[in-house]
Amino acid sequence: MIKIIIAIAMFLFLILIHEFGHFIVAKLSGIRVNEFAIGMGPAFYSKQKGETLYSLRMIPMGGYCAMEGEEEESSDPRSYDRARPISKFLTILAGPMMNLILASVIFFVVGLNTGVTTTSIGNFTDNSPAKQAGMEIGDEVVEVNHTKIEKFSEISAIVNAYYKDSDIKEKIDVKVYRKSSGKEMTFSIAPQKENGNVFFGVESQLRKAGVLEAIKLGLVETIKNIIMIFVILGRLFTGKIALSALSGPVGVVKELGNQAQNGLMSLLYFLGYISVNLGVFNLLPIPALDGSKLVCAIYEMLTGKTVNKKIEEKVTIGGFVVLIGLIILISIKDIISLF
Structure with missing residues (x-):
């Protein structure tokens, strides 16, 4: 039971880092943040501080940084849709980048402790x-x-x-x-x-690795994992790897628990690997992921025109439904494999 709790806490930590990236850059850009949430579903703890509601939610899967005007039209001058295109781009990019930075730091710590x-x-x-x-x-x-x-x-x-x-x-x-x-x-x-x-x-x-050598190791290991993810995606699209080989949140939490039994460094390395996955996956130009919003921000920077909000909303909802459906199917497979 303790193993599961630790694994869930570490998974939510990765989500926290990701959403904090969006949050801090949004704040620095002057974009209004209505809610900063970790978890999904009904809130079991929330606290209003200034203009932002901070909440912990019942389902330990995902999280969000709800910005004014991000998903709907808003007349607020500090809304996301009224922000400069570069501010939108950097705010959305900050989430995945925080995961990649965290992974480099984790791999640095692992390299410093395990050696080269x-x-x-x-x-x-x-x-x-x-x-x-x-x-x-x-x-x-x-x-x-x-x-x-x-x-x-x-x-x-x-x-x-x-x-x-x-x-x-x-x-x-x-x-x-x-x-x-x-x-x-x-x-x-x-x-x-x-x-x-x-x-x-x-x-x-x-x-034993020196500090500078461990920093290099952290960066190299992050890049290696990024390349490996794209290789796996390529094999997935060409049919060389079955969709059933993928793991969802349940599978990740299970594996985090398994790695905890192999020692702290094994656990940290796997945490870094998952952080890279979370960062890269969110950069993909898939509706409902950060990548699709980055594409919209780039389009706006290049053309000076905004993407039609109603069309973007419909595409996002469709992508979200497909994504959630895929996560549920993979999670059912992961749950079955537990028994």
């Missing part, structure tokens, strides 16, 4: 082909298939590229530097293959 990979072996997986061949913890991988290794990630890339056209039973040469003896040694290894990936069964030895 080296080309030395820190551990072996179960039934490791490399261990069976005679390699030892502490061995520094120098070459794989006569190709010099600069980063640990290159090992997997070289091995998978080699066995794309070669028999998995064929052995590949791996040269290591054994620190204990000060000698270079070469091993011929027949790797394993699982789920389409070929591997030796080795894990990198980590070293």
